[in-house]
Amino acid sequence: MAGHPAGHGLTPHDPAPDHAFVAAEHTARASYGRLLALLAASTRDLALAEDALGDAFERALRTWPVDGVPGNPEGWLMTVARNRIRDLLGSAAARTSTPLDVDVRAALVEHDAEAIPDKRLELLFACAHPAIDPAVRTPLMLQVVLGFDATRVAAAFAIDPRTMSQRLVRAKRRIRVTGIPFAIPTRADMAARLPGVLEAIYGAYSLDWLDQNERVWESIADEARWLAVLTATLLETEPEAWGLAALLTFAQSRAPARVGSPWPPLDQQDTAQWDRALIAEGEALLRRAHSFGDPLGRFQLEAAIQAVHCDRARGGTLDRDVLIRLYRGLVAIAPTVGARKALDALTAPGEP
Amino acid sequence: MRYSLLLFYPELTAEQLGPEGIAEGIRAFEDYARALDEAGVLQSAEVMQHSDATTTVHLVSGELVVQDGPFADTREQLGGTFIIDVADLDEAIAWAAKSPSATWGPVEVRPTATRYADGAWQGTPPVTV
Numbered sequence: 001m002a003g004h005p006a007g008h009g010l011t012p013h014d015p016a017p018d019h020a021f022v023a024a025e026h027t028a029r030a031s032y033g034r035l036l037a038l039l040a041a042s043t044r045d046l047a048l049a050e051d052a053l054g055d056a057f058e059r060a061l062r063t064w065p066v067d068g069v070p071g072n073p074e075g076w077l078m079t080v081a082r083n084r085i086r087d088l089l090g091s092a093a094a095r096t097s098t099p100l101d102v103d104v105r106a107a108l109v110e111h112d113a114e115a116i117p118d119k120r121l122e123l124l125f126a127c128a129h130p131a132i133d134p135a136v137r138t139p140l141m142l143q144v145v146l147g148f149d150a151t152r153v154a155a156a157f158a159i160d161p162r163t164m165s166q167r168l169v170r171a172k173r174r175i176r177v178t179g180i181p182f183a184i185p186t187r188a189d190m191a192a193r194l195p196g197v198l199e200a201i202y203g204a205y206s207l208d209w210l211d212q213n214e215r216v217w218e219s220i221a222d223e224a225r226w227l228a229v230l231t232a233t234l235l236e237t238e239p240e241a242w243g244l245a246a247l248l249t250f251a252q253s254r255a256p257a258r259v260g261s262p263w264p265p266l267d268q269q270d271t272a273q274w275d276r277a278l279i280a281e282g283e284a285l286l287r288r289a290h291s292f293g294d295p296l297g298r299f300q301l302e303a304a305i306q307a308v309h310c311d312r313a314r315g316g317t318l319d320r321d322v323l324i325r326l327y328r329g330l331v332a333i334a335p336t337v338g339a340r341k342a343l344d345a346l347t348a349p350g351e352p
Numbered sequence: 353m354r355y356s357l358l359l360f361y362p363e364l365t366a367e368q369l370g371p372e373g374i375a376e377g378i379r380a381f382e383d384y385a386r387a388l389d390e391a392g393v394l395q396s397a398e399v400m401q402h403s404d405a406t407t408t409v410h411l412v413s414g415e416l417v418v419q420d421g422p423f424a425d426t427r428e429q430l431g432g433t434f435i436i437d438v439a440d441l442d443e444a445i446a447w448a449a450k451s452p453s454a455t456w457g458p459v460e461v462r463p464t465a466t467r468y469a470d471g472a473w474q475g476t477p478p479v480t481v
Binding site for chain 1: 353355439440441442444445463479481
């Protein structure tokens, strides 16, 4: 599919892509989600927006090397993509002689090229809407917010690319046909709706744990962390969003130590390999999560557990008592198999 | 967007409901319809007779088959339809959740594909999602 330029180039077998390229790809991915969110918000038609944006990126690749990069690249891409949507809607209207939805036309008014609003959060809430099958939320998010193409998403989930592509197409059609809004839920609905978004981001991160040796997994884990930080930043006052951002930041700080097969368990990893800057960032994110004074949610507790582990890098020892208390709290509110097992292991007879 | 709210619930007899139950149900549907109307979203509201009043009509190989009873004999039956015009699915879900029947059985929320009005079909044919 031509629609995902942000996903181009970085392949799993590429041993050492240079830093500038990775940075460029990241920037492209950041604008991809921003532009797509804005293009799709007016029509709720993600497939149409993807086609239009794909065309705009292709045209940019053709014309920018000749004419030079425009002063406002995002504004340029937005204008080209919007015109393309107008063409596509216009020709569809001509074909079926159905009168074009007035609202759609009205929504396609000229945008202010200098100030492109950030609608990615609205897009995330659409992808993780309760009316969307939970199993397709993470793949959908990877594709439309981060710009991964369907083939890479399929590879990440170890699913046949054609099957994944069909699921994604269906989910996008469902958003349009059922009228799922691109909107941030009201205060009253936030508690019910936010977990879906956080779970979907967490789902993208946990793909990383399937196989650390493939570069593509690391890349998705890194993007998931970035998305968690973005979500927390855009929502500002949601402790669990900050908790997830902290959790993924701590977990990612130890990525350099997750080598070998099987990789060494957490308490046996060489702490010298952990990323100190990410640990400090995780701590700052967790402090932010706690600053609201709310009772600790699942992601904050998991982040706090990670913080205790990461603290071993400083003191050299693991504070088991604190860890047990945190795991007891976690099992009380989110009794997952993993949390129970961890608590059992910590409290088993014979443990120091 | 227009949505049909399809109310499904187990049908109770007048004896099972009792006079107070019936009065309460009537009051709840009064309030619900009025709230929809005052919000300016209500297009139509119909509560149907019980499913045992259904006559099912089918042309089988050109022959007319008329049957006593509903097509699908399930515990929860379609009991009423509310057609509303709202901005998006979230608003439709919010109204569906307020239906007095939502505690007795499921409410299906389905968007309209096309409808006949002013002498023509307004919309596009339904698509498979």
